[in-house]
Amino acid sequence: MSTLNKLALLLTLLLIASAAESRLFGAFGANKKATTPTLTCFTPYGVQSGETCFSIKKEFGLSDDAHFSAINPNLNCDALFVGQWICISGSSSN
Known part of the structure; x- marks a missing residue:
């Protein structure tokens, strides 16, 4: 068997193993649903100086x-800046 044939066989085996592994792990995660909350901001507000x-x-x-935290999930109240948009009225659902 030539070196090129051995390399092709090795790559084929790696591809098959990779596909089998992805199916295996996909089966374990199939029962879990990813829950990304749906955020809707009805009233955005721009932060003013001193607020x-x-x-x-x-x-x-x-x-x-x-x-307030649910509709502003990434808000760092210790680092507000002028002009930053925050949500003052909205909804959050899973």
């Missing part, structure tokens, strides 16, 4: 911290 998450929630009467 904090607390002052914005107070200004707009947002008393539910969990809901």
